[in-house]
Amino acid sequence: MRHRLTAAVVVTAAALGGLVAPGVAHAWVPEECQGGISASRTGEVKVTGAWRVPDIVVHIRDRETGQRLASVDTFPRTDWYGATSEEPDYMFDMYSEPLKLAKLGVYAIDVQVDGGEVVQCGDFDFDYRLRSEFTGGKGTATDPVSLESLKTTFSADVTVFDPRTGATAPLKNTKVAVTGRSSSTQATTDANGHLSVPYTYTGVEPSAHVYLAVAATAEMDAEQIHVAPTVVKQKAAIVLDANSRHLTVPYGQPIKITGRAVRATSDGTIKPVPLGTPLQPGSATVGADGRFERTLQGYGSVVDTTWMYENQYPWLQYVKAATQVDIQYPTSFSGFTARLDSLNRVTVNGTLNHTPVQTDLGAKVDIQYSTDGRTGWTTRRTFDWKFDRAFQAIAPGAADGYWRLSYAATPDGVAAVSTPIRLTRTETAFSAFNVNPEPAKRGKPLTITGTLTHKSPTWKTYGGQTVYLYFRPAGSSASTYMGQATTAADGTFRRVLAADRTGTWSAQYRDSDTKHLNATSRLDEVIVNP
Structure with missing residues (x-):
C-alpha cells in the first residue's frame, strides 16, 4: 500500500480570509510550516522537512465553519534524511498518532511554533478522506499483444481505506477511467471491487501504457496506476530513397527525407508498417503503403530516421536509417577596404563572416589581383584567420588593377568573394x-x-x-x-x-x-x- 504524504491545494489569502478563526494570523507558507504539513495515509499529521525539533502545535480547522477539529503537539515517530537524531543539523519528518476525526474532508492547517503566534499554512491541506487504492499498486493484462493481435483485457482490484476506523474494504460499483494513448473507455468495479475491461490497441501508440484512474469525490481521494501488457515486437526495416541518403543543403533551410518502412510478420511475410506509425525526429507518420516523407528544420550532420521513442517504441524492433547532411554554411566579406602605398604594397582590411557566428573557427583568406577586375584573378597572398574577426593583411601590389578578397569553399563554409576595388599609382x-x-x-x-x-x-x-x-x-x-x-x-x-x-x-x-x-x-x- 502506498502512503499519501500530501494533497496540496493552492488557496489565495483573500479566499481564506473569511474562513480563518478569530485570533489566527494570515500568512502565506510561513517558516512555521516547515517544509510542509500534510496527512499521511492513516491520518497522521506529517511535518515535512524540519531542521530541528520544534515546540510545535498543529491545529486542524474546518474551512467552512472555522471550527478547530483537532490539535496535535506530540510526534512520536521521526524519519531522518540519512542521519540520526544525534545529528540535529539534518532534515527530518515528524509524524503524530493517527487522528480520528468524526467527518471526512479536506481541512485547513494552522501552526504555532515555540509559543508564538498561530499562523495559517495556506499552501497545505490536511486531506482526511477515504483512500482509494489499487491492490498491490498495479493491474494486469491477460493477453500479450502484437501487430497481429491487438486485443487484451485489463484487470485490477480496487479497495478503499477509511482513516477513521483503519478498515479496508472493496471499492464496489465505482467507475474507473481507462485511458490509453489512442483511446479511452470506462469500467465499473463489481461487488468485490474487481474490474475487467477489454482494450484494443491501434498498433501505432508510442507507448503501450494504459492508465486506470479513480476520480476524487468530496469524501474520497483520487488514485491512478498504469498497466501495460507484454508486447511482442516485430522485425522491421526503414529504407531511405536514394536521394535521401546524402543531402547537401544551405544552412537554415529545411531538409526532406523520404523512404519506406516495412515489417516482417511471424511467418516472414513483409508488409508495410501500420498506417500512422510515428517517426522521429519531427512529427512524420507512415502512410498505408509504408511510405513516408519528413521535412525537418534544425538538424545535425547525420539525421537518423527511426520510430518515436527509438528502442522504447513498443510495436517494432529498433532500427534506424541514417541520412548524411552536408550543411552549406553561408560566408561573406564585410568592411573590405584596400590601400596601395608608395612601396607598392597593398594593405587590406575586412571581416570574413560566417553564419552562424564562429569566432573560433579558422579560415584561409586569399588576396587576389586582376588587371581588368573580371578575369585573370591571381592570388598575391594567402593568410590564416578566424571567421567573424576583423583582419588586416599586406600583399605585393601593382601600379594599376583590381583587388578582392576570396574564400574557397570548405566543409566549414561556402565560397565567398568581396566586391573588387581598383587601386592606382603612377609608376x-x-x-x-x-x-x-x-x-x-x-x-x-x-x-x-x-x-x-x-x-x-x-x-x-x-x-x-x-x-x-x-x-x-x-x-x-x-x-x-x-x-x-x-x-x-x-x-x-x-x-x-x-x-x-x-x-x-x-x-x-x-x-x-x-x-x-x-x-x-x-x-x-x-x-x-x-
Whole structure:
C-alpha cells in the first residue's frame, strides 16, 4: 500500500480570509510550516522537512465553519534524511498518532511554533478522506499483444481505506477511467471491487501504457496506476530513397527525407508498417503503403530516421536509417577596404563572416589581383584567420588593377568573394644613372647624373622632384645617405661629391604627392684609388 504524504491545494489569502478563526494570523507558507504539513495515509499529521525539533502545535480547522477539529503537539515517530537524531543539523519528518476525526474532508492547517503566534499554512491541506487504492499498486493484462493481435483485457482490484476506523474494504460499483494513448473507455468495479475491461490497441501508440484512474469525490481521494501488457515486437526495416541518403543543403533551410518502412510478420511475410506509425525526429507518420516523407528544420550532420521513442517504441524492433547532411554554411566579406602605398604594397582590411557566428573557427583568406577586375584573378597572398574577426593583411601590389578578397569553399563554409576595388599609382623609374669618372681618385670630384621619369600615362620625364643619393662602401651591406638633387624640367639631375673610397652608388625617388610609386636607380660601382 502506498502512503499519501500530501494533497496540496493552492488557496489565495483573500479566499481564506473569511474562513480563518478569530485570533489566527494570515500568512502565506510561513517558516512555521516547515517544509510542509500534510496527512499521511492513516491520518497522521506529517511535518515535512524540519531542521530541528520544534515546540510545535498543529491545529486542524474546518474551512467552512472555522471550527478547530483537532490539535496535535506530540510526534512520536521521526524519519531522518540519512542521519540520526544525534545529528540535529539534518532534515527530518515528524509524524503524530493517527487522528480520528468524526467527518471526512479536506481541512485547513494552522501552526504555532515555540509559543508564538498561530499562523495559517495556506499552501497545505490536511486531506482526511477515504483512500482509494489499487491492490498491490498495479493491474494486469491477460493477453500479450502484437501487430497481429491487438486485443487484451485489463484487470485490477480496487479497495478503499477509511482513516477513521483503519478498515479496508472493496471499492464496489465505482467507475474507473481507462485511458490509453489512442483511446479511452470506462469500467465499473463489481461487488468485490474487481474490474475487467477489454482494450484494443491501434498498433501505432508510442507507448503501450494504459492508465486506470479513480476520480476524487468530496469524501474520497483520487488514485491512478498504469498497466501495460507484454508486447511482442516485430522485425522491421526503414529504407531511405536514394536521394535521401546524402543531402547537401544551405544552412537554415529545411531538409526532406523520404523512404519506406516495412515489417516482417511471424511467418516472414513483409508488409508495410501500420498506417500512422510515428517517426522521429519531427512529427512524420507512415502512410498505408509504408511510405513516408519528413521535412525537418534544425538538424545535425547525420539525421537518423527511426520510430518515436527509438528502442522504447513498443510495436517494432529498433532500427534506424541514417541520412548524411552536408550543411552549406553561408560566408561573406564585410568592411573590405584596400590601400596601395608608395612601396607598392597593398594593405587590406575586412571581416570574413560566417553564419552562424564562429569566432573560433579558422579560415584561409586569399588576396587576389586582376588587371581588368573580371578575369585573370591571381592570388598575391594567402593568410590564416578566424571567421567573424576583423583582419588586416599586406600583399605585393601593382601600379594599376583590381583587388578582392576570396574564400574557397570548405566543409566549414561556402565560397565567398568581396566586391573588387581598383587601386592606382603612377609608376616612376630612373631611365639613366651614372657616376663619373671611373675609376676615381680619392679627394677628387665625382659627378652623379641621371634622369627620373614617370608613366603618365606613357613614360615621360619627371621634373621638380627630389632625388636622394646613397653610397654603400665595398664590403658593407648598409647604404649611407650622401645628399640629394632636384630634377630639372627634363627630369635630369646632377650632383658633384668628393670621391672617398670604393663602393656602390644609387639614387632613390620617394613619392611626394601620394600618387606615385617609389623608384630606385641601377647600382653603379666606382673604384677609388689613392
